[in-house]
Amino acid sequence: MSDNDIIGKFREKGLRLTPQRMSVYRALCELRHPTAEEVREQVRRLTPAITVATVYNTLETLVKSGLAEKVFTLDNKMRFDADTRPHHHLYDNRTHSISDLSESGLSDLIRSHIKEMGVLKDFELQEIKIELIGHYRQN
Numbered sequence: 001m002s003d004n005d006i007i008g009k010f011r012e013k014g015l016r017l018t019p020q021r022m023s024v025y026r027a028l029c030e031l032r033h034p035t036a037e038e039v040r041e042q043v044r045r046l047t048p049a050i051t052v053a054t055v056y057n058t059l060e061t062l063v064k065s066g067l068a069e070k071v072f073t074l075d076n077k078m079r080f081d082a083d084t085r086p087h088h089h090l091y092d093n094r095t096h097s098i099s100d101l102s103e104s105g106l107s108d109l110i111r112s113h114i115k116e117m118g119v120l121k122d123f124e125l126q127e128i129k130i131e132l133i134g135h136y137r138q139n
């Protein structure tokens with residue numbers, strides 16, 4: 001992602017862009033679903049003086065402004081995702097890695113199934129996020 005892309009994204013969300021926010025966001029985009037620790041390690045290579053607290057706070061700020069989302073997984077680690085478009089996750093329970101699964105109509109399928117079943121009438125459904133758990137077969 002170019003500097004201009006990042007500048008545009010921050011501007012779109014009305015978030016002031018600082019050099020620290022830039023490096024944390026860049027690391028988040030490069031790493032794909034990293035933990036805060038992984039972001040910190042990546043950022044430290046270029047910005048050794050950055051504190052752990054700054055990285056955590058910056059990640060929280062990115063989430064609040066809609067530039068990132070938190071992802072909770074079975075290994076009890078909070079991960080972060082720079083891709084805020086609707087999509088689902090494949091969780092590999094051997095490697096604890098996450099890969100993306102495109103939305104491709106899955107949410108609509110579930111919404112119409114719920115409607116057909118006549119359940120959840122009192123529940124205001126806002127978003128559907130699916131986590132498929134398993135692992136890749138070894139060939």
Ligand SMILES: [Zn+2]
Binds near residue numbers: 083
């Ligand atoms: Zn994702």
